[in-house]
Amino acid sequence: MKISTGIDILDRELTGGIKQGSSVLIMATPGVEDLQFAHQSLFSYLINKGNATYMVNNKKPSIVREMLKGFDWDISRFEKQGSCVFMDSYSGLIKALPEAKGFVKDPTDIDQVSEAAYSLLNKTKTPALIVIDSLSSMIDVTNSEKEVIKFLKKFTSKAKESGITIIALFTQWPYSKSTIKGVEKVFDCIIRLKAVEQKVILRSYFSVEKASWLEKKEKHEIPYKILNPGGVKVFIPKILVTGPFNAGKTSFIHSASTKAISVDRLGTTVALDHGHVEFKGFAVDLFGTPGQERFDPMLDLLSGEAFGVIIIVDATKPKGFARAKEMLKRTRKDGLPAVIAVNKIDLEGALGLAEVSRMMSMPEDILLVPMRAENAANAKEGKPCKLKKEDVNNVLEKLLEKVI
Template sequence: MVISTGIDLLDRLLAGGIKKGASALIMSTPGVEDLQFAHQCLFAHLNNKGHAVYVVNNKKPSILKATLKEFDWDVSPFEKKGSCIFLDCYSGLLSMKSQEKDYVSNPTSIAETSEAVFRLLKKVKKPSLLVFDSLSSLIDLTNAEEDVLSFLKRLKSQLKESNTTMIALFTRWPYSKTTIDSIEELFDCVIRLKAIEQKVILRSYFSVAKAKWLAQLEKKEIPYKIVSPGGVKVFIPKILVTGPFNAGKSSFIHSASTRAVSVDRLGTTVALDHGHVDFRGFAVDLFGTPGQERFDPILEMLGGEALGVIVVVDSTDPKGFARAKEMLELTKTEGLPAVIVANKADLEGALSSSKIRERMKLPEETPIIPVVAEDIKKVRKNKPCKLNPEDIGKVFEKLFETIV
């Protein structure tokens, strides 16, 4: 049995989620957003009829709840039912009266904090989740790294007895290497968050560094961003959509996107299309290329930094297949993960996927997805048309399989 993190791809890397009764450390470098990883898991667990204790020692619980609401994760109904309990380990630092039923008067005391946590773990019903926000703040408040480690050892023993799963947030400030290594060693699972600078832009990545319940760990660095509402999304900053003139690139981008814009409209084509896609926990930016040869000089620039490519061809126009191959070469995207969209697949004269593969001399591993209009009666000449959502979903499923 597992507890879902609420993040589809992370669940896949963990073979379904965090094993019940296990402890997971979300370790981030300073400046990297980590809170939403815990919040997304918390809300998914509560929605799945679970119970949770949330220990917060670095902000007022009211601010925490407001942040949850911003992401459409309103936990107040679960609080009223008693399935979500907040332990306030912050108000006491400011000598303020806590608004929570459960609080710690002296958050700098490890003994008082641990006593309150253990008491609530006995009180809460199963299946239960403990969110600790955060371990690094606990170290800073108590200034006692050894005592925090001792507390974690006792806590792990208690979690095992009650089959409670824990998620703890930890920012990797310049603590001693011994402390950091010891904390990592205590946890069954370690999820690392970091930012990497790419041409002056910082991109955030998550990876699973450790999961004791897995025989084999798939080590991948997954790009992500935090969106509100929505939370953690696997972020693919650039997918190129290319193909011959009038093949249906604009129709694909506009049909796939939650929001799309077109620039420099000329007759039946759009010189540049841009769209944003939210699909099953992925956030993707699509960039279209013009199909006319007069735009060839800028194709290499448009293909720069793309992580994958969608090639749209007209199934009824074999003459365009050579042009599609040429555009792949011009955009310098050959070798990137690619999917061929065989548009207009239901029209008279449309070639089958096998015939298209043969004509384009494509390897077997390159997916070809037939795509049709959602309603052929609504198709208008020289206008982007709405494509079948199920077909578009198949395109993204195949592409994301190869990218991540």
């Protein structure tokens, strides 16, 4: 049996989710957002009628509850039903009142932590999920790395016997190599969260480093962002949308986006089109260029750091194909993934896909995808129009498949 993490792309990377009874380590570089990986999995598990225990040692349970609620993952009804319980291993540390039945009076004492954890484990109705938030805090607070690792080994194998799944958060502070190795060895699966930094964190990536139930796999580094609401999304910070004058770039960006802005004058774009798309677990920012040649310097500026290119051509204007190719060449540096959207196929005289493909003589790795107005009668001169949703989604999907 597999357990969904509630994060589509992560489930896919894990071939359907976490194997029930496994232990999963979410190992994060300090500063990257990691909590929602556990929170989203927890909520998804509860929604699917599982039992869960949340062991927390670095904030009060009430704070965890609030954080979850802030993401639209309200767990109060599960707590009322008894399917979600906390182990409060924090309040004792700051001499505050217990906030859960499972309470550790002195969290600096690993024996007390271990005793409370086993007591909860024995009471847990299976199948169940246990979240440990966090392992690094446990090491820091108890100041006994070896003891914590020993506890973990036993605890995870006991959980496995009962088919209980564990997700533990671990921030990789500069611990000794043996501590890191020791922690890593305990777990069946490691999901690593990393960042690209340049004074500030520019971009975060996750990858499945190992999972006992997976055959050897290619390692994918997946850029992500935590959205609120929404949780963990694959984040594509830049997809370039370009193509000849009047081909339908602005129409595409507006039809695809939940939010979009354009700077148009007399029906043509004179600055940038920008849109934000949320689609199938992806969050994508689209950048459109003006079609007129006098704006070409913008193309070079914009194509830096793009993850992919969508070239839009007008199927009724073969004269524009050469220009489209030139724009493709200009933007598609280093074999950046690209898709050609063949637009306006609803219009009379539109060329077929095969014909366009032949006339453009595109390399094989560049897919051509048809696109049309939702309602041709509404496609007025000098005004972007709404494009057919299936076509727009198809274009996005074909490109995103290549990006990740």
